[in-house]
Amino acid sequence: MKNNFYITTPIYYVNDIPHLGHAYTSFVADTISRYKRLSNFDVYFTTGTDEHGQKVENSAKDKNINTLEFTDKVSARFKDLCSKLKLTNNDFIRTTENRHKNKVQKIWNKLIKNNEIYLGSYEGWYSIRDECFINESDIKINKDNERIGPSLDKLKKVQEPSYFFKLSKWQKPLLDFYKKNKNFVKPASRFNEVKSFVENGLEDLSISRTSFKWGIKVPKNDEHIIYVWLDALFNYISVLEDNLENKYWPADIHIVGKDILRFHAIYWPAFLLAAGYATPKNIYAHGWWTINGEKMSKSLGNVIDPNYLVDTYGIDQVRYFLLKEIPFGQDGNFSEELLVNRINSDLANDFGNLVQRVLTMIQKYSSGNIPKADNLNETDLSLIELPENIYDINNAQMNNYQFNIILENIWKIIRSANSYVDNNEPWNLYKNNNSKRLNNVLYTLVNTIYKVTILLQPFLPESSKKIFHLLKQKEEISFSEIKNNIKEGVKLEKSQPIFPRFDNKDLKI
Missing domain, CATH: 1.10.730.10 (Isoleucyl-tRNA Synthetase; Domain 1)
Incomplete structure (x- = not known):
């Protein structure tokens, strides 16, 4: 009898087109999937797109098109990339699908029933790029006296009613969990960062918004939209329809970029434990690719289209380079x-x-x-x-x-x-x-x-x-x-x- 192995990429955010970083994460997950299949494991490999939130709503407005039409177009590009890279994923989940929305609303109701959510109000500095409120300790002031978040975007002061998740009560259970599960996050240096963050204290987490409409409505209060990360993270379970959840959950490994590790290594296990779910076995946070020594960004005009690389050099050639060039988990330079x-x-x-x-x-x-x-x-x-x-x-x-x-x-x-x-x-x-x-x-x-x-x-x-x-x-x-x-x-x-x-x-x- 084969052992099961469930692996995921993060679901990719659809505010823009796929780039080299997406291809890298996908190649890594596909390589592990193939290795496990050749080792006689029953593998389930999922990827997909994260399609809700203010950033997506704003991107659609900027292009003067309907938000769903915008997400349909961009999601299709990510799905096409799966075919282009000849990935062996078993499923592709979109957070705009009914199967996902229904699951997230069920999770919300479960958290309400378990007394893990309460209604309050929130005032703070919000990052549209990261789709979250930013702690004062992570905020910097630029030369124009504007507040800048960790992703270098200008922060917006927001005051609105909000539902909160009781994250603060999970500080000690999370630290106990980390102590028992010493390989929960790899590489070890990233795990140390996670533990240090939690040791410094956790505040209750705002998990709803009223200032935009593009997202999953809070059950019994449709003035509120469910926080995009509470929504997005549960894709790893909503994609497992019918009996697949019983067969494959908990996930053996989530492959993520280091920029979203905090959401996966702190919020995600807290949400799961609060809702009565088992936690994933491992989260691996990989590094970033710089381009000719510079960080990849739209403003610098150095975002690399993986379609160009594959068309010019071949799938395996690009795949080999990305896997061989750097130790997995570290940053690397592409030229x-x-x-x-x-x-x-x-x-x-x-x-x-x-x-x-x-x-x-x-x-x-x-x-x-x-x-x-x-x-x-x-x-x-x-x-x-x-x-x-x-x-x-x-x-x-x-x-x-x-x-x-x-x-x-x-x-x-x-x-x-x-x-x-x-x-x-x-x-x-x-x-x-x-x-x-x-x-x-x-x-x-x-x-x-x-x-x-x-x-x-x-x-x-x-x-x-x-x-x-x-x-x-x-x-x-x-x-x-x-x-x-x-x-x-x-x-x-x-x-x-x-x-x-x-x-x-x-x-x-």
Whole structure:
């Protein structure tokens, strides 16, 4: 029987079009999903769009279109991105769907019943960008004497009636929860920030608004709109319809950006515990991508469209770069030059060249058939068994989602295989009619490529399928088959380039 594994991206806010950061988060979640499926888990992977709030309402007004029409258009772009990136998500949730709105209103009623909500009034500084009130300690004053929030937007003074969630009463239960669940938030540095924030005290949280209308109405008081974060966070449960909630909740991991960690690591478990739900097992907060050393922003005009990158360089090439370039959890710098250099060095030169020349030699020296091995020596066995050893090492790294280390370990095999070719010189073995040694070398190499490709499936899914096709294998192969070799006599397809090289002269970003 398979173990269940439930993974989510955050639902993406629809006030603007998808950018590189969205693609990164989605690639990460998809990579973990694929890895778990290949490890024989029953995976459920969800993503979607967060479509309520004042920011969305204002964006629609700025474009002079109906708010629902605006959200339909922008949400469709995120859904199209899922297809473009060939994500394996099981569902795509929109917070404007009835299934979500109904669930959120049921949760509200449950919180009312549990005496976790009360009606009061609120006066404070509100960030439209972050859709929340900002604590005085987090406010800065600019040169124009305007109050600026953590996201560098101008704050607005708001005074209005509001329902409150009794967040203050959850300070000690949350700290106790963190103590018992030491891996609740990763990386550890981010968890320390969360714990420090909670230790400094929690105030009751305003969870309704009356100054705009775009959102889910509070039951029995439709003058109020439910706070967008209380609304949005419950997508992780509303998306689990019918019996799926019983099967998959609590989530095994939420992948989020570090800018929304506080909502996920403090408000979310408090909401869940107050409503009688189990908490997610893990929240992983990743870093931000800078562009050529600068923070990505519309005002700087350096927001990168992932569609351009995929159309120009390929899905797997972009995916590989984003996963390999930085340790997961840290900030990273993107430039098109770095992307091209990584594609050319790792994919085209190292791996692509290995596949191309080994399969070409099998066509030339063995009529395209995998030769029969006869008494492989210690060097042969060391290489052909290396992927099995690396798989065991990588499984431990996968617990902390250190994709860059996992890929570097796989590239050790690829570099070893390239050195093996140079050391054994199959062309001279053929020239000297040393057929026994030649057959062993080609057998060792083709099976090393086969096993490397098994390991690379979560990271290079489209390229792996192409290589399996050349090797006359099924297009997806479980990790459990890592110790198996392709049988002798299999007639291989003629080699084709898997990873084209790119010229640095053609850069546009």
